[in-house]
Amino acid sequence: MARVELNNLEKTYGGGFKAVHGINLHIEDGEFMVLVGPSGCAKSTTLRMVAGLEEITGGEVKIGGKVVNTLPPGQRSIAMVFQNYALYPHMKVRGNLGFGLRLQGRPKAEIAAATAEVAKILEIEPLLDRLPKQLSGGQAQRVALGRALIKKPGVFLFDEPLSNLDAKLRASMRVRITDLHRKLKAGGMSTTVIYVTHDQTEAMTMGDRICVMNAGEIMQVADPKTLYNRPANLFVAGFIGSPEMNLVEGRMTQGSAPAFQLGDQSIPLTAQVTDRLTSIPQDAVLGIRPQHLRAASAADMGAVAARIAHVEFMGHEVYLHADIGASRVISVLGAAEYEALERADETVQLVADQTWLHIFDKHSGANVSLAR
Amino acid sequence: MAYDTSLALQDAAALHLRRRARNARIGAGLRYLLLSVVGLIMLYPLIWLVGASFKTNSEIFANPGFLPSKPTLDGYINGWQTSTPYTFGRFFWNSFLIILPKVIGTAISCTLVAYAFARFDFPFKKLLFGTVIATLLLPNVVTRIPQYLLFRDLGWLDSFLPLWVPSAMAGDAFFVFMLVQFLRAIPRDMEEAARVDGANSLQVLIFIVVPMLGPALISVCLFQFMWTMNDFLGPLIYISSVDKYPVSLALKLSIDTTESFEWNRILAMSVLTILPALIVFFAAQKYFIEGISAGGVKG
Numbered sequence: 001m002a003r004v005e006l007n008n009l010e011k012t013y014g015g016g017f018k019a020v021h022g023i024n025l026h027i028e029d030g031e032f033m034v035l036v037g038p039s040g041c042a043k044s045t046t047l048r049m050v051a052g053l054e055e056i057t058g059g060e061v062k063i064g065g066k067v068v069n070t071l072p073p074g075q076r077s078i079a080m081v082f083q084n085y086a087l088y089p090h091m092k093v094r095g096n097l098g099f100g101l102r103l104q105g106r107p108k109a110e111i112a113a114a115t116a117e118v119a120k121i122l123e124i125e126p127l128l129d130r131l132p133k134q135l136s137g138g139q140a141q142r143v144a145l146g147r148a149l150i151k152k153p154g155v156f157l158f159d160e161p162l163s164n165l166d167a168k169l170r171a172s173m174r175v176r177i178t179d180l181h182r183k184l185k186a187g188g189m190s191t192t193v194i195y196v197t198h199d200q201t202e203a204m205t206m207g208d209r210i211c212v213m214n215a216g217e218i219m220q221v222a223d224p225k226t227l228y229n230r231p232a233n234l235f236v237a238g239f240i241g242s243p244e245m246n247l248v249e250g251r252m253t254q255g256s257a258p259a260f261q262l263g264d265q266s267i268p269l270t271a272q273v274t275d276r277l278t279s280i281p282q283d284a285v286l287g288i289r290p291q292h293l294r295a296a297s298a299a300d301m302g303a304v305a306a307r308i309a310h311v312e313f314m315g316h317e318v319y320l321h322a323d324i325g326a327s328r329v330i331s332v333l334g335a336a337e338y339e340a341l342e343r344a345d346e347t348v349q350l351v352a353d354q355t356w357l358h359i360f361d362k363h364s365g366a367n368v369s370l371a372r
Numbered sequence: 373m374a375y376d377t378s379l380a381l382q383d384a385a386a387l388h389l390r391r392r393a394r395n396a397r398i399g400a401g402l403r404y405l406l407l408s409v410v411g412l413i414m415l416y417p418l419i420w421l422v423g424a425s426f427k428t429n430s431e432i433f434a435n436p437g438f439l440p441s442k443p444t445l446d447g448y449i450n451g452w453q454t455s456t457p458y459t460f461g462r463f464f465w466n467s468f469l470i471i472l473p474k475v476i477g478t479a480i481s482c483t484l485v486a487y488a489f490a491r492f493d494f495p496f497k498k499l500l501f502g503t504v505i506a507t508l509l510l511p512n513v514v515t516r517i518p519q520y521l522l523f524r525d526l527g528w529l530d531s532f533l534p535l536w537v538p539s540a541m542a543g544d545a546f547f548v549f550m551l552v553q554f555l556r557a558i559p560r561d562m563e564e565a566a567r568v569d570g571a572n573s574l575q576v577l578i579f580i581v582v583p584m585l586g587p588a589l590i591s592v593c594l595f596q597f598m599w600t601m602n603d604f605l606g607p608l609i610y611i612s613s614v615d616k617y618p619v620s621l622a623l624k625l626s627i628d629t630t631e632s633f634e635w636n637r638i639l640a641m642s643v644l645t646i647l648p649a650l651i652v653f654f655a656a657q658k659y660f661i662e663g664i665s666a667g668g669v670k671g
Contacts, residue, residue: 053564074570086561090583099579100569147569 002064002077002154002192003029004050010058011045011216019045021216022059030185032178032193034207038239039198042216044159047196051080051157064154074103079148080157084164085140087132093143094128100151118146121180138169145177158195162202170202178206200240204228212236229356234365237287237358243319245289246329249362252284260286260359263325267302272354276369279361287358287367290319293331295341296351303349306331311338322348425640432635448644451637456614456625460641463622470535470607470618471600477540478547478596479589485542486551487577491563501552508545512605520609534610535603539596547592554588555581590659598649619645 004027011020019042027033035043048054050061052073060067068076079100087096097118098111119125122142132140141161148156158177162170184191197203203210204224212219212227212235219239220232231237237245250262258274260267267286296303306322306329318338320331331350333341341348359369416438423438425447435441452460488494489501523534542548558581566580582589604620611617617625623641627633653660 051564051568053567072572073564073568074572078568080565080568082561082565084559084561086559086565088562088566088580088583090586099566103570103575147565151569 003027003062004033004155004192004194005062006046006050006059007062008059009046009049009056009061011042011049011054012057019216020049023213023216023218025211025218025221027192027194029192032181032195032206032208034203034210035194035196035213036198036200036203036210036239037213037219040215041213043196043198043213046213047157047159047194050076050155050194051078052076077154078157079151079153079155080159081141081144081148081161083160085132085137085144087135087140087143087147089132092129092131093124093135096132096143097128097146097150100147114150118150121149122146137165138173141165141173145180149180152189155192155194158193158197160197161195163197163199174202174205200242204240212239214239230367230370231287231358232367232370234285234287234360234367237360237367241289243290243330243332245287245358246293247360248286248288248324248327248329250284250286252280252282252359254280260284262286262304262327265304265324267304267352269357269359270301270354273357273359273369276371277359278371279368281359281361281363281368283362284368285360285362286352287360288329288352289356290330290332292353292356293329293350294353295331295333295337296349300349300351302354303351305347306350308343308346308348320348322350324350421639422643425636425643427636429634429636432639447634447636447640450634451640454622454625458615460619460622460644462615463617463619464644466616467601467618467620470532471597473532473536474539474600475593475596477536478542478544479593481540481542482544482547482551482592483577483582483585483589485548486555487581489548490552490555491560492573504545504548508549516609523610529610530612530616531610532616535600535606544596547596550592551585551588554585558584587659590656594652594656594660597652601645601649 004025006023006025008022008024009020010018010022012018023046025033035046037043045054049056050063052068052071056069060069062068063076063078073080087093088099091099094115097115101111101114115128116125119128122145124139124142124146127135127139127143132143135143141164144161161177162173165173181191181193195202195206204227207224209221209223210227211221214235220227220236222230222232227236227240231240231245234247238247248262250260253259253261253266258269258277258280260269304324306324308320308322309328310321312319312321313335316335318333318335320333320338322329322331329350357369358367360367420438423440424432426443426445427435427440428442428444428446431441454460454463485504489497489504519534519538523529526533528534528537538544562580562584563576566576571579602620603618604624607618607621611621614625619641623638623645627638
């Protein structure tokens with residue numbers, strides 16, 4: 001029913017600044033799609049074009065198979081939750097929830113019934129006769145959610161809905177929203193969600209699929225697991241994951257076997273990597289997640305010497321910041337592993353788990369180790 | 373020994389605190405005294421006016437104090453009758469007939485214009501807004517004669533139309549400017565939420581923007597009320613028959629037509645004339661201040 005298609009969608013502002021560069025994205029009916037990216041990547045602009053709050057200057061938006069480019073927001077079968085709640089300050093919670101239905105001219109009894117139902121789902125019944133200014137952030141966000149829910153829209157649009165909440169509340173709202181989505185879907189309601197956030201934790205935990213954006217372009221669209229394990233390019237590799245993936249610049253050399261040349265050290269690449277390579281770029285970037293960079297034992301091949309720069313104790317883990325030549329890397333070690341670390345003059349031997357090692361083309365940024 | 377020292381220290385501290393509290397009290401007393409004196413000086417003409425309106429005509433210039441020696445209501449009773457066939461009540465009614473449509477027209481037209489300027493993009497918007505602001509800088513007298521000729525040709529002389537119509541067409545640029553500034557400080561999210569909820573531009577204005585503009589609109593109405601109540605030149609130019617005179621003209625009337633001025637009547641009617649403005653102002657003071665301190669609105 002409410003499949004959303006963005007076809008060559010563009011946004012150019014009056015001054016000639018192009019914010020969105022012809023993106024293509026198809027969101028299936030009932031799917032929870034997260035748009036994520038750093039601030040200024042035009043994810044909000046994209047969402048607002050779907051909502052009809054921002055003029056579309058190129059391409060088209062289809063909702064449920066219908067081009068909606070020129071339809072006003074009220075006729076697009078959408079509901080939106082805003083970052084700062086945007087509750088109507090002069091109306092009580094009840095009035096806020098029922099406003100959309102009131103505009104549609106629905107009978108009072110129907111509005112009251114719908115309000116009661118939504119209030120029950122979101123546990124805001126005791127708040128119905130309060131004004132927005134008498135609500136806490138979490139309560140206000142639940143009311144904003146209710147205002148969207150009551151319209152039974154085809155598509156829910158969320159514009160960074162949790163970023164004004166504190167960390168604890170954010171975690172519980174995350175669960176609440178995903179639960180709600182699952183329940184509605186189970187109840188047979190068409191509930192496509194487009195959720196904009198700059199927080200990768202939200203993106204990873206909530207999305208069926210995630211669309212990573214940067215500078216008005218889509219970097220990769222995939223489910224969370226794929227995004228984490230098989231990033232398509234340098235941007236996604238660096239953006240997803242915490243602590244960040246180590247990205248080290250160097251050169252690929254082709255002797256008897258390909259190796260990654262890092263300053264005066266060389267890492268011979270095993271079949272685990274070479275089997276996956278689609279090309280061998282001259283200037284390359286090696287990517288390895290901190291938890292896949294371990295302390296090397298004597299038996300390990302391809303260990304490199306790293307000088308400890310800084311150590312963060314996280315309790316059960318230790319974040320070891322170390323310099324390999326001019327590059328800073330982070331390695332996540334177990335506390336016991338850290339204690340057992342052999343060090344000579346603050347220099348340790350680290351080795352990368354080549355199953356999870358990525359090679360990127362430095363110039364195009366593309367991941368060239370995704371063949372398998 | 374150590375015990376004694378700490379006691380002595382405590383005493384010294386207590387003494388210091390007491391002294392500071394006393395100094396603060398004296399300071400506050402002095403401040404209020406000064407403020408009261410200055411306030412009294414500023415209010416004195418008004419107090420004198422009220423006092424003098426209860427004096428006899430001969431006492432007004434004989435006794436400089438503001439308390440009448442023999443209070444009398446003569447000024448009010450005779451002043452209310454006026455020297456015309458009408459009572460002062462008629463003039464109040466005329467003032468009301470001018471003010472009410474003018475205030476309503478101003479509120480509606482200025483809100484519409486300000487909403488358009490603050491929220492929509494249309495061709496020549498900057499130029500048009502510049503023009504509106506430019507009329508703010510234009511001295512009123514410059515437009516008096518062309519305006520008079522225009523209204524004469526329309527056949528509107530000696531009617532209230534020349535007083536109503538310019539305001540109902542958002543002719544008061546100051547109010548448009550004030551509302552635009554106020555609107556700019558209000559985040560657009562609520563309006564966007566309303567549009568997503570299915571409201572069209574006019575519904576957004578009526579259901580969302582106007583309630584949020586409340587304090588500013590009250591200030592606009594209050595300003596317009598007071599300015600119209602006090603407006604002398606407008607009615608003087610356009611209204612010629614006495615039965616349509618508002619109070620501002622009627623007051624002057626009692627000076628013109630009597631041979632020896634009955635000052636106590638004039639003063640008594642002046643007191644009545646300022647009463648409505650005072651009452652309305654004090655009743656709406658809270659909103660009025662909220663409205664003109666528009667920069668302070670936060671989401």
